[in-house]
Amino acid sequence: MSETKSLLEAFNATAMKLAGHGKRDIEVLKEAFAGVDGQTDSDIYGGGRLIEDFQAEMAEVLGKETAVFFPSGTMAQQIALRIWCDRKGMKTVAYHPLCHLEIHEQDGLKELHHIEPLLLADKDSLITLDDVKNIGRDIACLLLELPQREIGGQLPEYAELKAISAYCRGQGIILHLDGARLFEVLPYYGKTAAEVCSLFDSVYISFYKGIGGIAGAILAGSKEFTEESKIWKRRHGGDLVSLYPYIVPARYYYRQRAGKMGQYYEEAKELAALLGGCHKVSTLPQQPVSNMFHVHFAIAKEQLEPILITVYEQTGVGLTASLRETGETSCFFEMHIGDRYGIIPKAELGAAVELLDHLIKQA
Amino acid sequence: MSETKSLLEAFNATAMKLAGHGKRDIEVLKEAFAGVDGQTDSDIYGGGRLIEDFQAEMAEVLGKETAVFFPSGTMAQQIALRIWCDRKGMKTVAYHPLCHLEIHEQDGLKELHHIEPLLLADKDSLITLDDVKNIGRDIACLLLELPQREIGGQLPEYAELKAISAYCRGQGIILHLDGARLFEVLPYYGKTAAEVCSLFDSVYISFYKGIGGIAGAILAGSKEFTEESKIWKRRHGGDLVSLYPYIVPARYYYRQRAGKMGQYYEEAKELAALLGGCHKVSTLPQQPVSNMFHVHFAIAKEQLEPILITVYEQTGVGLTASLRETGETSCFFEMHIGDRYGIIPKAELGAAVELLDHLIKQA
Numbered sequence: 122m123s124e125t126k127s128l129l130e131a132f133n134a135t136a137m138k139l140a141g142h143g144k145r146d147i148e149v150l151k152e153a154f155a156g157v158d159g160q161t162d163s164d165i166y167g168g169g170r171l172i173e174d175f176q177a178e179m180a181e182v183l184g185k186e187t188a189v190f191f192p193s194g195t196m197a198q199q200i201a202l203r204i205w206c207d208r209k210g211m212k213t214v215a216y217h218p219l220c221h222l223e224i225h226e227q228d229g230l231k232e233l234h235h236i237e238p239l240l241l242a243d244k245d246s247l248i249t250l251d252d253v254k255n256i257g258r259d260i261a262c263l264l265l266e267l268p269q270r271e272i273g274g275q276l277p278e279y280a281e282l283k284a285i286s287a288y289c290r291g292q293g294i295i296l297h298l299d300g301a302r303l304f305e306v307l308p309y310y311g312k313t314a315a316e317v318c319s320l321f322d323s324v325y326i327s328f329y330k331g332i333g334g335i336a337g338a339i340l341a342g343s344k345e346f347t348e349e350s351k352i353w354k355r356r357h358g359g360d361l362v363s364l365y366p367y368i369v370p371a372r373y374y375y376r377q378r379a380g381k382m383g384q385y386y387e388e389a390k391e392l393a394a395l396l397g398g399c400h401k402v403s404t405l406p407q408q409p410v411s412n413m414f415h416v417h418f419a420i421a422k423e424q425l426e427p428i429l430i431t432v433y434e435q436t437g438v439g440l441t442a443s444l445r446e447t448g449e450t451s452c453f454f455e456m457h458i459g460d461r462y463g464i465i466p467k468a469e470l471g472a473a474v475e476l477l478d479h480l481i482k483q484a
Numbered sequence: 485m486s487e488t489k490s491l492l493e494a495f496n497a498t499a500m501k502l503a504g505h506g507k508r509d510i511e512v513l514k515e516a517f518a519g520v521d522g523q524t525d526s527d528i529y530g531g532g533r534l535i536e537d538f539q540a541e542m543a544e545v546l547g548k549e550t551a552v553f554f555p556s557g558t559m560a561q562q563i564a565l566r567i568w569c570d571r572k573g574m575k576t577v578a579y580h581p582l583c584h585l586e587i588h589e590q591d592g593l594k595e596l597h598h599i600e601p602l603l604l605a606d607k608d609s610l611i612t613l614d615d616v617k618n619i620g621r622d623i624a625c626l627l628l629e630l631p632q633r634e635i636g637g638q639l640p641e642y643a644e645l646k647a648i649s650a651y652c653r654g655q656g657i658i659l660h661l662d663g664a665r666l667f668e669v670l671p672y673y674g675k676t677a678a679e680v681c682s683l684f685d686s687v688y689i690s691f692y693k694g695i696g697g698i699a700g701a702i703l704a705g706s707k708e709f710t711e712e713s714k715i716w717k718r719r720h721g722g723d724l725v726s727l728y729p730y731i732v733p734a735r736y737y738y739r740q741r742a743g744k745m746g747q748y749y750e751e752a753k754e755l756a757a758l759l760g761g762c763h764k765v766s767t768l769p770q771q772p773v774s775n776m777f778h779v780h781f782a783i784a785k786e787q788l789e790p791i792l793i794t795v796y797e798q799t800g801v802g803l804t805a806s807l808r809e810t811g812e813t814s815c816f817f818e819m820h821i822g823d824r825y826g827i828i829p830k831a832e833l834g835a836a837v838e839l840l841d842h843l844i845k846q847a
Contacts, residue, residue, distance in 0.1 A: 144523075145525065145725075146522060147521070147523075147524045147525075147526065147728065147732070151517060151522050154510065157510055158510070159511030160507075160509055160511065161509055162508065162509055162510075163512070165508065192721065192724055193723075193724055194721075195720075195721035196720065196721025226718060227718040229718065229720065234596075335729060336724045336726050336729075353590075355558070356589060356590045356595055356596055357721055357722075358554070358555065358556040358589075358722060359556070359559070360556075360558070361555055362698075362699050363508065363692075363698050363699050364699075365510065366698060367729065
């Protein structure tokens with residue numbers, strides 16, 4: 122049986138999945154709208170109480186003058202960088218080699234805005250103050266992603282972050298925050314969102330990562346900045362007549378989960394310790410600094426897959442639906458803790474980890 | 485009372501509004517999702533049955549090889565023109581001076597794609613075959629909007645449309661259809677959507693005009709064309725992780741209303757005849773060719789507003805929430821017929837039109 126079943130199929134059949142909040146199904150929308158009065162007016166092209174109230178609430182949370190709701194972070198961030206480049210009269214920004222704009226957006230920043238990114242730091246490392254000091258040319262804006270998702274969700278220490286911010290201000294470099302997972306890092310930093318955002322000139326946050334909404338993003342900054350972003354939102358085709366299908370769930374799940382990030386963070390540390398204790402398994406970061414981390418295996422993907430399938434079938438615990446190769450005898454997957462993890466009995470989890478360790482040793 | 489009440493307030497207080505399907509409130513979403521199983525999987529970044537099935541259904545309706553769902557027509561059409569310009573190695577397209585891309589999109593086509601439009605025809609006229617023949621320079625693509633919304637929803641005769649299409653094919657000019665209101669013109673043409681679309685290389689349709697969905701658009705054409713459009717959709721920030729909040733209502737209201745366009749068209753002709761019979765009132769077109777038309781008044785806006793308020797208050801019939809000035813002693817509003825019109829008793833409607841006529845005569 123196991124030989125012919127794919128990892129995805131075996132994962133889908135498990136009763137206890139470790140990652141996330143739950144299935145991405147239409148119930149996510151239905152639950153968010155269940156308590157909302159049908160007579161509530163739609164937002165209309167960025168206006169109306171529904172969108173304006175939520176934007177004001179998020180501006181307050183992020184400690185910025187104003188905020189604008191966007192259908193996507195891809196749109197919000199390209200626009201932020203475009204505005205800062207126009208302001209500075211330069212077409213160069215700096216960001217990490219594994220920045221979302223560099224690897225997941227079909228080069229929209231280059232193709233639509235003709236902005237050239239300078240890739241800072243090695244792809245396996247965080248951007249440091251030294252990297253910023255050694256740029257050696259004029260840039261309009263530096264984008265920092267907290268946490269740096271593609272390397273397991275690593276974070277600079279807060280003192281380093283403050284030093285980078287102070288240096289940029291001194292040099293006239295605009296600092297933009299890719300805060301797709303901003304709420305997720307607040308427990309580690311021990312700071313409010315507004316405190317972290319005060320180090321940045323503009324901030325993007327997402328509602329479908331740790332918050333678990335359907336889609337949508339907020340871009341926040343000064344009123345002058347966000348007003349200009351609305352013009353670009355229209356140009357990009359993102360000024361939809363009605364964005365409430367994303368705003369209502371964003372608000373609903375924000376209220377439900379923004380306060381649970383500390384719990385997810387503690388659970389991530391617990392799970393990383395369990396998995397990291399297995400033979401040929403390590404986590405990145407070794408101790409997570411948010412709800413996410415990467416799980417690396419010093420085993421070939423083809424060798425690990427049947428092992429995971431056996432673990433899924435015998436214990437009902439699902440670790441991941443897919444593995445990504447990093448070499449001939451190594452692979453990894455991404456873990457992010459949400460509502461699901463906490464409801465899995467520790468005994469079942471322990472049995473799954475023990476079996477995984479046992480099967481890897483035998484392999 | 486009337487003197488201090490705004491036209492908008494008086495309109496909102498009426499029980500019988502002539503235009504549209506109903507209030508744009510959250511009930512529009514709730515109704516569309518009421519019958520949908522919550523266990524239905526979300527679409528994921530353009531993939532999954534929910535989006536793929538609807539795209540296939542719309543490709544079939546439009547008689548094109550493939551179709552892609554977009555969050556907005558603004559995004560879909562800029563992308564269509566960009567693809568055709570790239571294909572032809574030219575940066576010039578032609579469209580009407582009151583084209584949506586020219587007047588409602590903050591110059592996204594120019595600012596993001598650096599495409600220069602050539603404005604064809606006088607702004608008060610339709611684009612004719614002669615206009616196209618006399619362009620006098622190379623263009624990649626001609627965009628035609630059916631019906632031409634900003635001039636009351638006028639339409640070229642079908643023979644003229646066929647002649648323009650044949651001429652463009654002969655000259656190697658790509659023809660793109662702005663079909664935001666395509667279904668609305670089919671009863672007048674007596675053609676299927678696929679028949680009309682066969683004259684065009686690419687087609688955009690909208691789901692929140694006559695269809696009355698929440699937002700969203702389809703772009704259809706050859707597989708090569710739509711595959712390229714998906715790359716640009718990602719670049720624009722429109723490749724959302726989940727578009728089902730727009731797709732499900734688009735499908736729901738398409739099935740409910742695509743078959744009612746003939747009824748709306750007949751009702752538009754009836755209402756235009758009634759209003760056009762009033763003193764100092766005319767409609768454009770004189771006889772509508774779709775569910776929409778403009779109602780023009782040879783009276784100053786400030787003089788007409790209290791008259792309309794009196795009509796609304798005394799009869800409960802609401803014609804429009806706002807008037808647009810066209811001169812010192814002239815103004816107009818746009819009418820589009822949907823589900824609301826048919827449920828208004830003829831006696832009430834007649835009384836309102838009679839009072840309007842009477843008050844204008846007295847003015």
